[in-house]
Amino acid sequence: MKKVQVLRTVIGLAALTWMLLSYEVVPDADAVVNDRFAQIRTTLIVLAVTFPVAVAAFIAAARPPHRRMFLRRAAKPAGALLVLVVTLGAPRLITGLGYVTEETDWTSSAARVALLFALGALLLWLAPFGLYGIGQSLVHVFRTADLHETVPPLLAALLVWEVALIDVIRGAYDGVPFAVRLVFILGAPLSVTAVAMWELRRLRTRHGITLRGALLR
Numbered sequence: 153m154k155k156v157q158v159l160r161t162v163i164g165l166a167a168l169t170w171m172l173l174s175y176e177v178v179p180d181a182d183a184v185v186n187d188r189f190a191q192i193r194t195t196l197i198v199l200a201v202t203f204p205v206a207v208a209a210f211i212a213a214a215r216p217p218h219r220r221m222f223l224r225r226a227a228k229p230a231g232a233l234l235v236l237v238v239t240l241g242a243p244r245l246i247t248g249l250g251y252v253t254e255e256t257d258w259t260s261s262a263a264r265v266a267l268l269f270a271l272g273a274l275l276l277w278l279a280p281f282g283l284y285g286i287g288q289s290l291v292h293v294f295r296t297a298d299l300h301e302t303v304p305p306l307l308a309a310l311l312v313w314e315v316a317l318i319d320v321i322r323g324a325y326d327g328v329p330f331a332v333r334l335v336f337i338l339g340a341p342l343s344v345t346a347v348a349m350w351e352l353r354r355l356r357t358r359h360g361i362t363l364r365g366a367l368l369r
Contacts, residue, residue: 196236198314203233203294206307210299215368228298236294301355302363305348312344
């Protein structure tokens with residue numbers, strides 16, 4: 153499953169890069185990278201909002217014998233979400249509180265110089281954890297398999313359709329021919345949903361794991 157997911161991601165990224173550069177939606181490769189990071193940021197925000205709602209709905213839908221068990225298991229996915237939010241939010245919090253601005257004079261005092269090195273060390277320390285956490289959060293959907301094996305594919309499919317809707321609302325890929333734009337907006341959710349349905353089928357046929365069984369329905 154992981155090989156298929158990685159292959160789908162690589163093909164999608166290559167096709168998207170070709171489209172963005174071919175139709176001059178972005179001027180160069182750097183802009184493509186910036187566009188992808190913006191998309192990742194949007195995905196993480198949507199996932200952070202969707203995650204508690206979807207998990208709460210899943211737990212509420214389960215019958216009492218499993219409901220308490222799922223509630224206990226939800227601690228690990230919730231912890232993963234909290235750690236990622238704190239890691240990514242620390243730099244924004246520092247600048248947002250006014251400790252660092254564009255007008256900050258780093259040479260005005262020894263304390264300022266020490267603060268500069270401290271913040272630099274903090275950001276260097278956080279960067280690999282943040283990047284790794286982003287990748288793992290998107291691949292494993294915030295460790296929701298710890299809740300139940302059927303949750304990651306279901307949540308991934310829901311998430312990708314939400315992101316596609318956001319793309320439609322904000323007019324993503326403006327200037328691209330309608331047919332091409334339609335393919336790229338629908339390509340991601342359709343392919344992710346297909347892989348998710350395949351994963352659910354494999355869980356059912358090979359391991360006897362089903363959503364109805366998890367919810368005792």
